[in-house]
Amino acid sequence: MKKRPKKPCACSVKCRKIRAHPLKYSKEFRDPKVAARFLEILARANDELDRVKTLMEVCGTHTMAIHRHGLRSLLPDRIRLISGPGCPVCVTPVDFVDKAVALSRHKEIIIATFGDMVRVPGSSTSLLKEKAKGIDLRIVYSPADAVALAVRNPHRRIVFLGVGFETTAPTVAASLLEARDMGLKNYFLLCAHKTIPEAMDLLTRDPQLDIDGYLCPAHVSAVIGCRAYSHLAEDRRIPCVVTGFEPLDILQGVTMLISQILGRRAEVENQYSRFVRNEGNPKALEILHRVFEPCDVRWRGLGMIPGSGLRIREEFSAFDIEKCLAIDAEPAREPDGCRCGDVLKGKIGPKECPLFGAVCTPEEPVGACMVSNEGACAAAYRYGG
Structure with a gap:
């Protein structure tokens, strides 16, 4: 006997009806009337849930947007939205800051970094406090700025602090390729790049968290693509939705997750299709993998996660400051x-x-x-x- 197709839940049908009208302008992504429709769908779905469902976002920009727009306060009582390790600066362990501080005290070294790393506390000090004592610290807007700094200062060592997920890692990899092509001998990287899917897998297996679904990071997904989360859906049976940053993006992402939960489905869906593709950005991934290779790495709060780090390949070891200079950092100590x-x-x-x-x-x-x-x-x- 031919099986009849499973009837989609009402939550899924109504969500698709709202999605049928694509949004073109930024103000439309904050339309309170559309938000009310999503919240109405979630309120009705809430009555069908057998317990509180915990959804986690793992993107720092999602974290900020959810707080900024007060989205948690709008959700019904059986839908719990929590923040995970989506901030790359936050998950960087304290010993990395200690290494950066130790390097900065070498007179011939200029530390180049994005601005948010400057104030991160190490075991006993920060780069900002060390700058007040006289270290040469430069805030840059891209790794290309750090390469240019090396060109302008041929007699100094420029050490760029490589912190970030798959979003920034390709640009850092490109800077090493550029430095090699230019024949630069004074450009180096202190590397702490990490990859998100492995951390999500670890959190999924934590019985104390009992995560029911993920709002997947948008910027990271633009690089690695939706299929990077397929193992979470297929092997761990965890619903995943790649979601944008606007209030309606996030509310729609939550609605799509609840639809999967009620329909007993575990899939990777793409709410952010205006930017994210299933295969991601092949060119960025090719550059990333040309320079970096996977390694085990420690995350602040999560400990050692196998295969979740990116280290510089041997071919580019001349740019790895940890292989070129002994770093005498103080013993790491959490506050x-x-x-x-x-x-x-x-x-x-x-x-x-x-x-x-x-x-x-x-x-x-x-x-x-x-x-x-x-x-x-x-x-x-x-x-x-």
Whole structure:
């Protein structure tokens, strides 16, 4: 007997009807009337859920947008949205900062970095505090700026701090290719690049979290593509939706996840199809893999995650500062009382940390989650919720 196709849940049908009208202008992505329609769908779906469903976003820009627009307060009581390790600065372990500080104290070295790394506390100091003592620290807007800095300072060593996920790693890889083609001998990388899917897999297997679905990161997905999460759906049976950054993007992503949960489906869906493709960005991936290779690496709060790091291939080892210079960094030490690790895993909210808002503020951060604009603690401090 021929099987009848499974009838889609009402949540899925209504979500598709809203999606049938593509949005063209930025203000349309914040239309309160459309938001109300999504919330109405979620309110009805809420009655069909057998328990509280925990959805995790793993993107710092999602974290900030959710706090900024107060989206958590709009969701019904059986839909719980938590933040995961989506901020690359936040998950960078303290020993990396200690290494950067140790390197900065060499007179011939200029440290080049993105601005959000400057204030991240190490074991006893930060790059910003060291700058006040006289180190040569330059804030750059791209790795290409760091390469240009090396060209202008041929008698100094330029060390770029490579921090970030798959979004920034290709641009850093491209800077090493450019430096090699230019014959630069004074451009180096201190590498702490990480990859998101392996961390998501680790969190999925954590019984204390009991994650029911993921809002997958948009910027990262533009590079690695939707198919990078297929193992989570196929092997772990966890629904995934790649989601954009606007309020309606996020509400639609949540609605799509709840639709999968109610329909007992586990798929990778693409809400952010205006930018993200299934295969990602092949050119960016080719550049990334030409320069970097996978390695085991430690994440702040999550510990050692096999295959989740990117290290410089042997072919480009001349640009690896850790292979060219012995780094005498102080023993790594986490700040007393700071619960950044638990915040990054989604085990607690920022305000459950005893240091939040009292000892730890954006002006005087104790933990990395309070430093970056993409950090969960910084977002909660700025917008509440």
